[in-house]
Amino acid sequence: MRCSVHSDFGALFHRPYASDVTKRYLVRTFGCQMNEHDSERLAGLLEADGYVPATDTEDADVVVLNTCCIRENADNKLYGTLGHLKSVKDRRPDMEIMVAGCLSQKDGDLVAQKAPYVDVVLGTHNVHRAVDLLHEHLATGDSVTEILSETVAEDHELFPSALPVVRESGHSAWVTIQIGCDNSCAFCIVPSVRGPEISRAFGDVVAEVERAAADGVTQVTLLGQNVNSYGRDLTLRMKRGADADATSHIDAAHLDAAHVDAAHLVGDAWVAEGTDRARPLFADLLRSVGEVEGIRRVRYTSPHPKDLRPETISAMADVDTVCEHLHLPLQSGSDRILATMHRGYTAERYLERLAAARAGVADLAVTTDIIVGFPGESDADFAETLEVAAEARYDNAFTFVYSSRPGTEAADLPDAVAHDVAVERMMRLRTVVERTSRLGHVARIGHTEEVMVEGPSRRDPSRLSGRTRHNRLIHFPSDRPLRPGTYAHVLVTEASTTNLIGELVEIVATPNHRRRIPVSLA
Ligand code: SAM
Ligand code: SF4
Numbered sequence: 451m452r453c454s455v456h457s458d459f460g461a462l463f464h465r466p467y468a469s470d471v472t473k474r475y476l477v478r479t480f481g482c483q484m485n486e487h488d489s490e491r492l493a494g495l496l497e498a499d500g501y502v503p504a505t506d507t508e509d510a511d512v513v514v515l516n517t518c519c520i521r522e523n524a525d526n527k528l529y530g531t532l533g534h535l536k537s538v539k540d541r542r543p544d545m546e547i548m549v550a551g552c553l554s555q556k557d558g559d560l561v562a563q564k565a566p567y568v569d570v571v572l573g574t575h576n577v578h579r580a581v582d583l584l585h586e587h588l589a590t591g592d593s594v595t596e597i598l599s600e601t602v603a604e605d606h607e608l609f610p611s612a613l614p615v616v617r618e619s620g621h622s623a624w625v626t627i628q629i630g631c632d633n634s635c636a637f638c639i640v641p642s643v644r645g646p647e648i649s650r651a652f653g654d655v656v657a658e659v660e661r662a663a664a665d666g667v668t669q670v671t672l673l674g675q676n677v678n679s680y681g682r683d684l685t686l687r688m689k690r691g692a693d694a695d696a697t698s699h700i701d702a703a704h705l706d707a708a709h710v711d712a713a714h715l716v717g718d719a720w721v722a723e724g725t726d727r728a729r730p731l732f733a734d735l736l737r738s739v740g741e742v743e744g745i746r747r748v749r750y751t752s753p754h755p756k757d758l759r760p761e762t763i764s765a766m767a768d769v770d771t772v773c774e775h776l777h778l779p780l781q782s783g784s785d786r787i788l789a790t791m792h793r794g795y796t797a798e799r800y801l802e803r804l805a806a807a808r809a810g811v812a813d814l815a816v817t818t819d820i821i822v823g824f825p826g827e828s829d830a831d832f833a834e835t836l837e838v839a840a841e842a843r844y845d846n847a848f849t850f851v852y853s854s855r856p857g858t859e860a861a862d863l864p865d866a867v868a869h870d871v872a873v874e875r876m877m878r879l880r881t882v883v884e885r886t887s888r889l890g891h892v893a894r895i896g897h898t899e900e901v902m903v904e905g906p907s908r909r910d911p912s913r914l915s916g917r918t919r920h921n922r923l924i925h926f927p928s929d930r931p932l933r934p935g936t937y938a939h940v941l942v943t944e945a946s947t948t949n950l951i952g953e954l955v956e957i958v959a960t961p962n963h964r965r966r967i968p969v970s971l972a
Contacts, residue, residue: 481518666963
């Protein structure tokens with residue numbers, strides 16, 4: 451879809467720094483880590499164009515809303531925020547409003563219809579075009595909506611990390627290893643707004659981590675919707691490249707000779723390692739990224755339970771930098787519901803994989819995602835979810851009330867669960883998760899944890915907050931300010947359901963990143 455029609459905060463704000471340049475931007479992020487990373491990229495593109503960060507909407511020449519549509523309340527948040535921005539724009543008509551991300555990919559023209567004062571609308575497949583579209587609008591005065599139905603084929607345009615990026619943090623970086631998703635979970639809108647799964651070349655991922663480490667980044671989080679299937683499409687693309695008649699979700703026209711070349715698809719770094727496998731596994735990537743000099747912590751999200759391979763567990767166990775934390779989304783503990791969701795595993799299989807992970811990786815923390823109130827979920831189904839959650843001994847869980855999303859299979863299923871029933875179930879699930887979470891936290895008392903400092907505690911600025919390798923939040927007093935990105939040993943003295951409290955023992959490593967990383971071109 452490409453049209454010109456008549457035509458404005460997760461919360462990621464890019465903070466200001468001194469500059470004489472007058473054009474200022476503000477990016478507000480809704481949703482997941484992928485969106486946060488896309489926002490870094492939008493910020494990078496705007497800064498490459500001469501924009502500097504604004505403090506707030508009053509100060510901004512361009513406000514970008516980077517949207518999410520995974521649940522219905524995301525729609526409400528966007529249109530609520532747009533309503534607020536309209537009043538700002540009424541006073542300051544020169545302020546440009548851009549809407550990007552999953553919700554604009556889903557709604558397309560509807561955004562401009564519902565909010566005709568929006569200046570630029572773009573989707574998930576053309577983030578690299580954000581500044582071009584802004585210029586187009588500035589040149590003509592017309593509002594612009596550009597939504598592409600499929601992703602573009604140029605690698606540097608495909609992956610968020612492969613464009614100019616302004617990182618939110620100097621010591622920590624998101625690195626996209628894969629975009630889109632080939633699964634068809636009945637509740638999920640992601641495949642329709644993010645497109646099919648495309649893996650990034652192995653060598654490109656490692657090279658980006660090396661560049662980030664050279665900039666002073668010490669923690670990387672590898673991002674993908676189904677990280678354990680990383681590389682699967684690379685083999686397919688190679689095969690399809692060799693067979694010009696093959697049908698593929700990758701447009702055959704994009705498969706020129708260069709794309710058939712293994713080194714191009716998987717990257718020299720992996721090909722050079724010499725292996726009899728046709729493609730790299732996620733485990734290979736974990737090992738290579740984990741060995742990059744300067745990297746102290748590797749995290750990743752999310753592995754789909756059906757694709758969690760023993761190789762991944764071994765890599766987690768072998769590579770010291772890979773944190774002992776596994777986010778393994780369960781979604782439901784009922785086999786009947788899991789089958790209707792098309793998750794590809796049973797509760798028993800899930801628990802077996804979890805047990806294998808715990809057996810392989812010593813002292814593993816486990817978190818999850820669970821949906822309650824999926825259509826047809828009975829009291830008995832939900833009771834099974836409670837049982838599996840208790841048996842899994844989660845350290846934390848993101849629990850969601852099912853939200854019907856247009857175009858998904860589940861949207862047409864009968865037997866909707868009443869909202870108040872779903873909310874009541876979620877409270878009961880939270881009680882189970884909080885019990886195991888608290889036990890897990892209490893078990894840390896007396897241990898000395900390696901903590902990466904994130905900054906002053908939000909509730910009590912006299913204390914510092916940080917994350918342990920298990921990704922647990924910990925607060926501790928310090929008689930001196932420690933820069934975010936500092937690594938310290940902290941003795942755990944107290945624990946609650948949500949966090950740990952500790953005492954600083956010693957500084958382990960100080961950060962060497964610049965305070966603000968300017969635009970870094972890949
Ligand atoms: N790819 C990841 C996986 O398969 O586990 C999930 C990514 S999704 C962005 C994050 C979480 O949102 C899901 O794990 C699921 O629990 C939740 N979610 C997705 N669609 C939902 C819906 N329609 N209603 C409620 N929660 C939903
Ligand atoms: Fe959605 Fe399922 Fe893909 Fe995760 S694996 S993004 S839940 S379709």
